[in-house]
Amino acid sequence: MKLLENKTAIITGATRGIGRGIAVEFAKQGANVAFTYSSSVEAANTLEAALTSLGVKAKGYQSNAAEFNTAQELAKEVLNEFGSIDILVNNAGITKDNLLLRISEQDFDKVIDVNLKSVFNMTKAVIRPMMKQRAGSIINMSSVVGLKGNAGQSNYAASKSGILGFSKSVALELGSRNVRSNVIAPGFIETEMTGKLDEATVQGWRDSIPLKRGGTPEDIANACVFLASDMSSYITGQTLSVDGGMLT
Numbered sequence: 001m002k003l004l005e006n007k008t009a010i011i012t013g014a015t016r017g018i019g020r021g022i023a024v025e026f027a028k029q030g031a032n033v034a035f036t037y038s039s040s041v042e043a044a045n046t047l048e049a050a051l052t053s054l055g056v057k058a059k060g061y062q063s064n065a066a067e068f069n070t071a072q073e074l075a076k077e078v079l080n081e082f083g084s085i086d087i088l089v090n091n092a093g094i095t096k097d098n099l100l101l102r103i104s105e106q107d108f109d110k111v112i113d114v115n116l117k118s119v120f121n122m123t124k125a126v127i128r129p130m131m132k133q134r135a136g137s138i139i140n141m142s143s144v145v146g147l148k149g150n151a152g153q154s155n156y157a158a159s160k161s162g163i164l165g166f167s168k169s170v171a172l173e174l175g176s177r178n179v180r181s182n183v184i185a186p187g188f189i190e191t192e193m194t195g196k197l198d199e200a201t202v203q204g205w206r207d208s209i210p211l212k213r214g215g216t217p218e219d220i221a222n223a224c225v226f227l228a229s230d231m232s233s234y235i236t237g238q239t240l241s242v243d244g245g246m247l248t
Helices: 017-028 041-052 068-082 107-134 144-148 154-177 199-208 217-229
Strands: 008-011 031-037 058-062 085-088 135-141 179-186 239-242
Touching: 008 068, 008 179, 008 239, 017 031, 017 041, 017 239, 031 068, 041 058, 058 068, 068 107, 085 107, 085 217, 107 135, 107 154, 107 179, 135 154, 135 217, 144 179, 144 239, 154 179, 154 239, 179 199, 179 217, 217 239
Parallel strands: 008 031, 008 085, 031 058, 085 135, 135 179, 179 239
Antiparallel strands: none
């Protein structure tokens, strides 16, 4: 028996990196996957085909979760198309790094909108169907930076810290309806984005991690499978750090 058999998941920002890893792992575990992407139609089509080939229903939606009405519309479309929404993974995120002295108001607002406001928008969009079916798992992607801060990332840290308080509040509000809300805080995860960085810098990061390696999108995906499945049915309001011991 697959862990997510007959469940439908919405995953935001899923065409690359961590989001893609989650989508693929969910499909392998039997989940039908509705995913969002912002611009890359080609990558979305490729992912849709890859997920479908695993024997599940999959569909990509070009959608901006940072816009409230768009998020509401997306949830309606997914409900009509798939019949239920059992899992929400709020994964979409951006960075616009700069020291506080140099950061612009626009770059602060943009990161808050995409990383934090989208979590509110999407959660608000799915909670009615989840409450109605008296079951649901909401997984919000924070970051090690949301737990400890990082110089040059005050906007990103604020957005990722905000997710922690939001998720705990949702857990308290929706627990009586059997809707769970948890957070994953990834550490240094090696994706195509980190592949563009200087190798010596990356190796330095690896060396500073107790497990002596960067994480993979699959490491994050496996934690998501656990929180999405009935194996974690008594876990809500928690933050799971998947960071190789970085914050230990």
